Amino acid sequence: MTRSLAEDAEAAERLLTSGTMTVEGRIVQASNATLRCDIELDGVQAKCVYKPVAGERPLWDFPDGTLAGREVASYIVSQAMGMRIVPPTVHRDGPYGPGMVQLWIEPDPEVDLVALSRANDAAVRRVAVFDAVVNNADRKIGHLLPVPGGHVHGCDHGVTFSTDYKLRTVLWQWRGKPLKPLALQALAKIRAELDGTLAERLTGHITPAEVEATRHRVDLMLKHRVHPYPPEDWPAVPWPPM
Structure with a gap:
């Protein structure tokens, strides 16, 4: 059985790091700028979430401009623990500047x-x-x-x-x-x-x-x-x- 991108971290990271992103729309419920995008590299296509640093809302208890990096650090820890909780995540430049790019995970709609x-x-x-x-x-x-x-x-x-x-x-x-x-x-x-x-x-x-x-x-x-x-x-x- 072919592994999904969520299970193949190396392939997912390569796609997220080097793929061409096309913004599909904004997730309006999010407090920070959160964009859903299509991403493609060498015929491999997927959906991803892109959070540009420029769209981060200032917080009183976290330094400005650091949220994207914390998302990537969380992914690194998740992988190091062998838990695969955080979907593949990278920090890269995008249509609205540097930010976090994460593989889109479609949740099971049958789960409450x-x-x-x-x-x-x-x-x-x-x-x-x-x-x-x-x-x-x-x-x-x-x-x-x-x-x-x-x-x-x-x-x-x-x-x-x-x-x-x-x-x-x-x-x-x-x-x-x-x-x-x-x-x-x-x-x-x-x-x-x-x-x-x-x-x-x-x-x-x-x-x-x-x-x-x-x-x-x-x-x-x-x-x-x-x-x-x-x-x-x-x-x-x-x-x-x-």
Whole structure:
């Protein structure tokens, strides 16, 4: 069976990096400029999401112009953990300047996202582990992208990697519960890589202090071996939750 682009990271990254993009339209629900595009390279075609840095809305708690880089850093971590949660994502120039370009994932329309976000689902639980590592400050229900076969992708990772604990998510059903063996393996794997080339790759998109904070979060999860609890001084659930 031929692997999809979502499963073939090398092919997807090549397409996203070098393909010709044609803007199809804007996703108006997004708070930042988010464009859906067609992309083509050597006869290979796909849909993608393009978020130009120029269209990022300033935030009080994240430096201006850094959201696209955080999306790419999230993809790098997702791949390093072996989880494939974040769809293939690159940073490149586009029709409206540099920005993030991510493979479009069409979610399974048969899945009830609200029910999925509340379920004791193994694929969603992996998303919760990933979010704790990248310190995701905005995991909404609509950011879950389930696909046929049971795998769950996630999108919108622009507000991640803060040095302050800002985990804000709809996935708190596992708080304080023991991490699964596969999650601990993924955490151990990425912790080892954070002392090597992975740190260098991330520093191209986030600051050295944010890389060090990521090491610290992983160390805490490996030490206590449980899913984290909500922060005490920060809203635990994004609003609106969808």
